[in-house]
Amino acid sequence: GENVEQHPSTLSVQEGDSAVIKCTYSDSASNYFPWYKQELGKRPQLIIDIRSNVGEKKDQRIAVTLNKTAKHFSLHITETQPEDSAVYFCAASKDTNAGKSTFGDGTTLTVKP
Amino acid sequence: GAVVSQHPSWVICKSGTSVKIECRSLDFQATTMFWYRQFPKQSLMLMATSNEGSKATYEQGVEKDKFLINHASLTLSTLTVTSAHPEDSSFYICSAREPNRGPSTDTQYFGPGTRLTVL
Numbered sequence: 001g002e003n004v005e006q007h008p009s010t011l012s013v014q015e016g017d018s019a020v021i022k023c024t025y026s027d028s029a030s031n032y033f034p035w036y037k038q039e040l041g042k043r044p045q046l047i048i049d050i051r052s053n054v055g056e057k058k059d060q061r062i063a064v065t066l067n068k069t070a071k072h073f074s075l076h077i078t079e080t081q082p083e084d085s086a087v088y089f090c091a092a093s094k095d096t097n098a099g100k101s102t103f104g105d106g107t108t109l110t111v112k113p
Numbered sequence: 114g115a116v117v118s119q120h121p122s123w124v125i126c127k128s129g130t131s132v133k134i135e136c137r138s139l140d141f142q143a144t145t146m147f148w149y150r151q152f153p154k155q156s157l158m159l160m161a162t163s164n165e166g167s168k169a170t171y172e173q174g175v176e177k178d179k180f181l182i183n184h185a186s187l188t189l190s191t192l193t194v195t196s197a198h199p200e201d202s203s204f205y206i207c208s209a210r211e212p213n214r215g216p217s218t219d220t221q222y223f224g225p226g227t228r229l230t231v232l
Contacts, residue, residue, distance in 0.1 A: 043223040
């Protein structure tokens with residue numbers, strides 16, 4: 001089955017700096033890669049996603065890049081703000097698997113004011 | 114985004130009792146729902162995939178007789194933790210998928226979670 005590894009497990013940055021979280025996956029058939037943000041005690045919220053036919057996608061301060069050959073994808077947050085502090089999860093899934101996703105272990109991001 | 118609700122948001126029960134958790138898609142029909150378990154500071158662990166009108170598919174290591182899942186309609190799936198024990202205490206989250214909704218056919222919308230504490 002699919003295996004998703006996420007690094008780092010914790011990340012602390014100064015407000016205004018950039019943050020990068022990286023994930024690797026094992027199943028070359030995976031073709032959908034969402035990123036979720038989960039604040040303490042709350043539900044995971046989709047913040048950005050990318051499909052395998054695209055190499056990069058950007059939405060304001062958030063961007064995701066995908067390298068299919070190397071089987072890794074990354075989340076980039078620029079101009080970080082304290083409200084970006086949360087746990088971020090990457091995931092991988094494929095159309096042939098009825099939407100079942102495999103999640104990374106999560107990265108706890110702390111943005112210091 | 115789509116709205117998924119869960120009820121109850123938290124529950125405390127005695128060991129040996131059964132607890133039912135409901136997951137509803139409020140503004141769309143969810144052909145597939147997923148049930149996850151999340152321990153503190155850990156990732157989402159998929160327990161089972163619930164498809165409307167058919168039996169749930171359980172992940173390896175998840176006891177189907179312990180965690181009963183019913184997906185009787187396109188907007189409701191239930192998870193019943195039977196004969197709950199303290200080790201079942203956890204945060205249970207459901208998600209719903211509707212192929213014609215969202216940025217991808219695989220986009221999942223999560224419920225707010227249910228905190229189960231078994232005494």
